[in-house]
Amino acid sequence: MTDQPYHHGKLREALLARATEIIEEAGVGGLSLRQLARDLGVSHAAPGKHFRDKLALLDALALDGFRGMNVRIMEASEAAGDHRSRFVRIARAYVDFAVSHPVLLAVMHSTKHHPDASDELRSIGEDGLRVARALIAEAQGAGELAPGDCEMLALICFVSLHGAAVLAAGNLLDGTSIDSLTVATTDLLWAGMVAGMPAPQGASGIGA
CATH class of the missing domain: 1.10.10 (Arc Repressor Mutant, subunit A)
Structure with a gap:
């Protein structure tokens, strides 16, 4: 050999x-x-x-996966169009990758959160969320979305779209197409961000 x-x-x-x-x-x-x-x-x-070991191999696999996925997300973000259309394209880019590579995606996220994950993986694993945060901030600055915590809003968007993708990859949508679900999810998320984040519990809603 x-x-x-x-x-x-x-x-x-x-x-x-x-x-x-x-x-x-x-x-x-x-x-x-x-x-x-x-x-x-x-x-x-x-x-x-x-x-050096299996974890190093998984780290490298996850890095390659995030690089490939982030290229799609960046291309979607930089395409021509208004903020809302770019938001939908970013969502589709993530969901399409997730549905096409469900096992790899699970390895990417689990390895990124391993205590011994490389700094490079931890950083590149956040690039998608950074793109989403930047777009949300741009839309807020343009007056298209209500003010709010961009980091939390981007996380909510990720959780919603990731959940849809996982269900689609597992054939658990009972006939609903993943594209129609993605569109409905982005419509709901955008409408929520237009309306703004709810006031913390206990707030009276009356200005000082």
Whole structure:
């Protein structure tokens, strides 16, 4: 067994590609560096030259996943159109990725929150939310949305759309198309942000 097919820097890419296939087929539990080495016909020690352990491999998988997803989100955000249409495109970009790569997405989010996740992964894993926060802030500044906590609003949008995507990926929408659900969800979210965040409990609503 040799690693000659990967002498020109291709082993890392081959490991990541095969690891992606494995988690789609058998989940994270079926993934191991030793099995990857067997599958690719290289020595058991060869994967260790690129990934010190399974967590490092998952970290790299998650990084690649977020990079691919963030490209779609950025393209949607930077496309021509008003704030609301860009908001819908961002939502569709996230939902489309989530439905197409449900297992990878789960690995991306779980690995990002692991105590030993790399700083790079923690940062890139927040880029999507940063894009959403920036768009919401722009729309607030333009008077299209009511003032409010952009960070909380972006998180609410993410939770809502992520939930829709997870249900769609699991075929749990009982015939409702994911596109129609995405549109309805973004309509509701936008209307809520136009109306503004509710006052904290206990507030009288009467100005001082």
